Every structure is written in C-alpha cells, then in structure tokens.
Amino acid sequence: MSRGLDAHVHLWNRATDPQPWIDPATMAAIDRDFAPGDLDRMLDSTGLDAAVVVQSSNSVAETRRLLAHTSPRIAGVVGWIDLTADVAGQLDELDDPEGLDPAARRRLVGIRHLVHIDPDPDWLGRSDVGAALGHLAARGLGFDLVVRWWQLPLAATVVAARPGVRFVVDHLGGIAECDDDAGWEAGLRALAARPNTYAKISGLAGLVGDGDTDRLRRVADVALEAFGPERLMYGSDWPLAELSAGAVRWCEVVDKLIGELSPAERQAITSGTASAFYGLGT
Template sequence: MSGAIDAHVHLWNRATDPQPWIDPATMAAIDRDFAAGDLERMLDETGSATAVVVQASNSIAETRRLLAGAGPRAAGVVGWIDLTGDVGAQLATFGPDPRRPLVGLRHLVHLDPDPAWLCRPDVGAALDALQTHGLCFDLVVRSWQQPLAAAVAGAHPGLRFVVDHLGGVADTTDDDGWERGLRALAARPNVSAKISGLARLVADPPRLRRVVGLAVEAFGPQRLMYGSDWPVACLGAGPVAWRTAVEEILAGLSAGERAAIMSGTAAACYGLGT
C-alpha cells in the first residue's frame, strides 16, 4: 500500500446523525450507515493509507463522535462548529487530546438558506479565530458561489482555505462560469483545492480530463489534493474507478507532482503527521 492520503471521505450513523439529504429512491447505494470498518475496506481497495474524514451535517455532536470513533485509518477530521458563536469555547469542548486530530472546519455553505452566509461579520471574526487555532476551512460551495468564496479568502489571507470538489463543477452545466470562479479562487495563494466529488464525471472522460487539467494548470500540484468523496462516490463510478481515472489523468505529471496531489498537499495543508 502506498502512503496516499484520501483527503475527503465521510462516515455517518443515521441513528445519531440523520442525513435527510439521502433520497432512498435515487441514492440507494448510500442509503445505509458507514463506519470505520467500511472506511478501512475502501482504503484497502483504492490503495490509500489514510483519510481525512469530513463532516456530513452541521452538528457539533457529529464532530465529537468523529473525533472519538473515526477509526485508526483516519488521519484527521474536518468538523463543524457554529461559526456565528464563540469559536474558542466550542473548540474547548472537544478536550485536549481527542483520538483523532481536528484539522479543519466546514459549514455546508452550498445548502445554507442565507446566500451571504460566508460574508457575515460574525463568520468573518470566526474565520480569523480559526487561523489563530491553526485550523483550515473547507469551502463546499456551488459554482455560482465561487466568486464570493474567493473574496472571503482574499479578506483572510492568513487562513488556509480548501475548495471541496473543485468548486461544484459536477453540479453545473456552465463550465465557462465555473472556470472563471475556479481561477479566481486559484489566484488566492492561501487557497488549495480537492480533486474530489467528480465520480459521476468518469462517464464523461473528455469533460473530466478537461476540468481536472484546468485545475492542475490553475492551482499547480502543490495546491491540489486527491479525495474520493466516499461513500458519495458510490452514486457515480465508485471509489475504485474514480481513483483509477484520477491516476490516468495525472499520468503525464512528474512523480513528485503526482505525489503532491496524492499525499503531500493534504499532509502539508492539514498538518497531518506533524
């Protein structure tokens, strides 16, 4: 097994953390619980050593459970707290030594009813506090939200931002608008991005190769990281086929560039193993 890091996976137990977005009719492949043992099997199948487990609901209780029970192959957790509240007080509730390190935070911006949530003054103050605590902020946004995300990243140049799923390209038909938004994000030196959330595009190889190639050009390998978005990837080609597609697209890069995308960027950005 390589030392690859899968920078974006989820775990959920719906008895404690309901996932109302899962439609049993159209999402039958993920209409169940996913635990640490399932994650280990997926990592073995795809050839990754460890993973970053990312919150799936805006719940501090879910984050506590992930920090305690994400399993030995979880290198870190990107969790959730209420960024309109007291950041320090909420982080203190996780205790001094959780089983897995909290490496970043995320809010489901793409689902928030407030389209201006990212630029709220109290959220801005919280983002400054994240920098003080050495945490990243994952941006899960729709393609049309990318310009706002770029402006927020520019307003907080000392905070590391990570764009999930290449800014929502799989959920838009406006590739030109998406490209402008992604390039605006890439222009911010404190922003990295995940080649993740694109397993559905494996069925469209020309488009997949085009959007990943554009991301490599815009960000460079040192600011890109691979993620499976498992188990959501099971709604598309699945994590094994997705990993294979990514490796084929990146085959023309140097060994060092491929290593950055498959492990180095995630390790550096999230402070894994340090």
C-alpha cells in the same frame, strides 16, 4: 494509487446523525450507515493508507463522535462548529481533556460548514463568519469551502479578505453540477490566484459515471494549471462516489489524469498536499 491519502470521505450513523437528503429510491447504494470498518475496506480496495473524514451535518455532536473514532486510518477530522457563535468557546470544548482523549483532540484538523445548502446564500460573507475564520487560523485550523459554482465569486472575495486563513475548495467548486463551465472556470481561477487557497479533486465521480471523459479532462487541466500539484489534493468523496463510478474507479481515473506528472507532483496530489494543509503527522 498506493501509499496515498484520501482527503475527503464521510462516515455517518443515521441513528445519531440523520441524513435526510439520502433518497432510498435513487441513492440505494448509500442508503445505510458507514463506519470505520467500511472505510478500511474502501481504502484497501483503492490501495490508500488513510483518510480525512469530513463532517456531513452541521452538528458539534457529530464532530465529537467522529473525533472519538480510534481507527488509525482516520488521519484527521474536518468537523463543524457554529461560526456565528462563540468560536473560541466551542473549540475549547472540543479540546476539553475530560471530553476527549489527547489523540482525539489532535485529530481535529479543520472546520467546514455546509455553505452550498445554507438557507442564506450569502452566509459566507457575513462579518461574524469572517471574524470566526480568523479564530480558526489562530488555532491552526483550515476551512473547507463547499460551495456551488455560482458562489465562487463570493468565496474569492472572502478568501482575499482573509490572507492568513488557509482554505481548501471541495469538489473543485461544484463543477459536477455546473451548467456554465466558463463561469465555473473564471470563479475557480479567481480563487486559485490567492496563495492561501487549495483545492480537492473530489466529488467528480459523477462525470466518470456519465462517460463525460472529455469534460473531466478539461476540468482537471484547469485545476492543474490554476493551482498546480502543490495546492491540489485527491479525494474520493466516498461513500457518495458509490452513486456513480465508485471509489475504486474514481481512484483509477485520477491516476490516469495525473499520469504525465512527475513522481514528486503525483505524490503531492495523492498525499503531500493534504498532509501539509491539514498538518498531518506533525
């Protein structure tokens, strides 16, 4: 894969943004900090130009720190704000020219909340969250949906109620941790039926590490049929990908999965869809 965009990576410094979920015993490969220099090396190894950095903790302070990175290979930042509080005020603060330089402000391209681990399994369906999503749309920001596969029906209901909001489903809706492929497929197709919903082919390196190539092929075929290349985008979920196949191997696998598509369709998945969704280069 060359001259592409990785639509889903993370950076963290645990001195300021702790990651308590990292188990040193089972996650030794990522039991450290990851900085822009590490991202540069990963992108070089996969032949990609730039990446969208996605929040890894529900923290406005983390969002500001991500926005402050000056690396030209960070194409955009999907940050976090409290969608149950004053959304406009929080976004205004992030736009404060005294707090961030103009280039940094433009790097905020979307918002995400860790829905899949929120103590309230119905958080996404809250009325105040729904109203907040409308504020994001008014600011030109999309919303990354990170949910468990069994939360897909709720996500579909929310998406249907907010046709003016752009959503992107991270990691194809949690298929890597799913034990009901039929239920997952029904949920993902319900989301794909809504034209304001996109999806990331990301978070699936574990299937490669497990050697489950047949399942991975079926999953990719469902995503391609449901969304089409124009609503699919490549993401590595680095550095978490290093827990299994690794970013390089995952990139190679996706190249093969989309190898029979036309050049224009492949370009959409590897850069065009993400660039359009996040408004990069505009």
